[in-house]
Amino acid sequence: MTDRSSDIDVRAITDDEFADWQRALDTGFLTPPDITPEILEARRRQFVPGRLLGAFDAGRCVATFRSFEQEVTAVGGTPVRADAITSVTVSATHRRRGLLTRMMTRDLAAAKERGDVVATLIAAEYPIYGRYGFGAATTVAEWTIDVPRTGLDPRWAGPEDGGRVDLVDGEDVRKLGPELHERLRRTQPGVVSRDELWWQLHTGAVRFHATWKEPFYAVYRSAAGEAEGLVTYECDDTWGDAKQPLNTATVRRLIATTPAAERALWRYLCSIDWIVKVKSGRRAPDDLLPHLLPDPRSAAITTLADWLWVRLLDVVEAFRARTYEGTGALVLDVVDRQGLAGGRYLLDASPQGASVEPTSRAADLTLDMGELASLWLGDASAVRLAALGRVREERAGAARVADGLLRTSRRPWCPDVF
Template identity: 55%
Template sequence: MTLAVRTLSPSDDLHDWLRAVGTGFLRGPDVSPEEVVARRPGIELARTQGAYDGARCVGTFRTMPQRLTVPGGGSVPSCAVTNVTVSATHRRRGLLNRMMTGALDAARERGDALASLIAAEYPIYGRYGFGPAAWSTEYAVEVARTGLDSRYAGPDDGGRVDLLDPADVPPVGREFHERFSALPDRQGVVSRDERWWLLDTGELTYEPPGGHRPFHAVYRDANGTPQGMVSYSCENRWEAKLPENICTVRWLNAATPAAERALWHFVLAMDWIATVRTGLRAPDDVLPLLLPDPRAARIITHADFLWLRPLDVPGMLEARAYPLEAAITLEVADKDGYAAGRFRLAAGPEGAECRPTRESADLSLDVGELAPLYLGDESAVRLLSLGRLAEHRPGAAARADLLFRTSRRPWCPDVF
């Protein structure tokens, strides 16, 4: 039977589509009517594709609008890709190719600067022009070894840490996240819509009733301005009347160094907590160096996280900031044609202009290699040594590093 790929319509069976998502991610095929009702408002049908073998959904693919912060504090519109599955019974039949092509065509037509995703497996998405642009690190911190003062009673800088009720999290969080994502050195942060906050607090859930909502706390500076927030949950474990409890940080974002220090000290000073798992942190996160004994923070995960697929090279390059005056011409190869071309970037602290050009290129690279350069995470000199870009003028790779590299590595705090 012919396999059909199409966007969903209001008359489609969303239950069948969600069952295919659960099957593809090995979570099981059971989908309750309550889950269908809860998920429906968050799924834009015109941006949701299904692959069908007869009446059965055997592949899924969904996108959603997103803003991605770039170096300097600006942002670009991104086509965020999620819920990508192909059932084990229908592998190697071109279904992902068809769904991806449809999504990227639509994103280019909308004017999205790029597409973004979090790759479940490394080898899948390079063939579609994606490249890893931001990595993530998770630590397990042995609290007893940190060397922190066990008599800690709160910040001594005039600020304070307060717990928030779930209803208070979205109004405080929305305003704070806007400021946090606009910081000049926090590239890689993605936007959070109203639904995100409802899911984060547990106000909206797809799980059966009975689970515990997470805790939320805010750090306010001496003027009362929220400068950092943390969300965490705790797992109770007692052995022989001794607490071995685990605190898992779901996210911790701070707009100032004082807020970051205060929130980590708050989490690490809670009674009965033996281990803190930090959740997804930047690959150059300062947490270990906040501890008198940095070895108490053990890396348990370090891997690629956010992948980008350039679609509008001039739009991308003009949106970010650059530390010095320089010009460079890039030739971008893109077998699918979305971002192919030769572009001259003239950039400086006051702004940038990027235009197609016929002048000879300084560097040439595949579209997937532009992704790790764009947010400042990768070195053009290192890519040159790996044979992943070509230098046509001596010193061009070093000049690209001066333009593109950032003082802090990019970081995406959120799964989407």
């Protein structure tokens, strides 16, 4: 077969090409291409000149790529500028022609030029993005709770701490949610920012798809009346043969800024009449959930997988932005096959702060950019990566020093998909 890759034009799309780009996007994600004019107009709100890329073969869009402004919370609570990557597809008719590489290379170069510190994405498939310097930086877990086995009192009527749980609607969520989320992301590494459109999409005010099922919303307020937690959930309609309700509540999102709020919202979900199972939705791998129940075994893990992937674009700023629980110094020799942020860096850190500078000193650890990203948010272990052959110790004991500096007491968590 003749290689026609050079005939394929990879470029930023124009507003007039947006509908064709959306058709290619839906095709890539196996979504029926039945977009109404109203939905197309709603999706057009995501169009930012220069941030939507397409590959065109004889005028037809055959690959898609989008990036947008984002912030991701570093260890310690500082928001870091991110180039969030999404909507990545290559049509099955045009794979293995370097189209993703061309789009990714262009986008990362533009992000570096803008001064973005990191790039982020949620990887649908594991093997794709490591070659571009991304590393899995957070893990996601999902539990299914067998409510009758929890040991909880089914007659529960509300929090025992003086707080309360109230049902609210989408309009209330658009008012309460943004401030709650901002409080969460000031304390939880890995959480990403949400703009106004995000809240509109997830409460049905703006719709990108023809079908929208209105969920239930509940908010926890402390005894002082302050909103400290919010859950969005939906329920099915399942009955047993003996006319017994066997319903499942599925959590779409649950955020809590205090342990009291987290406890109260899970307790509420397990107390709803007819609910015999609760699916937790995407949680941190060290979530409190199982041990909030009298019998933790009643919550079975159904998913445990990589989630947020990160690619460092500015090593110095990324490591200056985060905090450190230990004290020590490391020389990191970072290999970057894309040539964007590699080099040898001296990290000198303590709980009071860190200095990060290029250096010519002998390296303590040698690692690829993807492994560095996995360590940056505090989830990965340098000792474990060394055992896997993905980090090389140049000085004995350096991996343990890295773990003492970089690992965190609670694991990073990204509750969102984008």
